[in-house]
Amino acid sequence: GIQVEQSPPDLILQEGANSTLRCNFSDSVNNLQWFHQNPWGQLINLFYIPSGTKQNGRLSATTVATERYSLLYISSSQTTDSGVYFCAVGGANAGKSTFGDGTTLTVKP
Amino acid sequence: GAVVSQHPSWVICKSGTSVKIECRSLDFQATTMFWYRQFPKQSLMLMATSNEGSKATYEQGVEKDKFLINHASLTLSTLTVTSAHPEDSSFYICSARDYTGTGLYEQYFGPGTRLTVT
Secondary structure, three states: OOOOEEEEEEEEEOOOOEEEEEEEEOOEEEEEEEEOOOOOOOOEEEEEEEEEEEEOOEEEEEHHHHEEEEEEEOOOHHHHHHHEEEEEEEEOOOOOOOEOEEEEEEEEO | OOOOEEEEOOEEEEOOOOOEEEEEEOOOOEEEEEEEEOOOOOOEEEEEEEEOOOOEEEOOOOOOOOOEEEEEEEEEEEEEOOOOHHHHHHEEEEEEEEEEEEEEEEEEEEEOEEEEEO
């Protein structure tokens, strides 16, 4: 199956700083999503981005499918951005998604 | 975006009893739903894929007789943990797949159910 690696595993920032989270995957995908898991465990959809670039407020994401990676950018980070960020990918003809191990982000005031 | 609900949000049960968790897609029909398990500070582990009107597909190592899945309608899937034991204590999360276009789909997650077996 597809292997998904996320980096860094942990990230500590001061409020206002910018950050880049990376997701590498081992095979062709037709489905890639970024999620934020809040402290209560709820997974919140950030981006559905099998290819290309999208932006939503302070967050943006880019997936370069031919090079098998995706990046999540967080600008002007806030304490509410803290939590775990997961990348999940699904291969062609795959009905299910594989999750990376996540990046735990801590934003300090 | 699409909304998925899960009930109950937390449950405490005694060892040996069974617990049923419901997962509903509120504003879309989901022919496919997924059940995940998450241990503290770990990633989500897929337990099974639930298909409406047919048997669930379980991942390797998941006991299908212990974790019964029923997907009787396009908006409801249930997970029953039978004869629960303390090692079954975990955070269980369901998701539903919503098609965005030809061959493409996006997953939406429920809020999770925290199960504690005493």
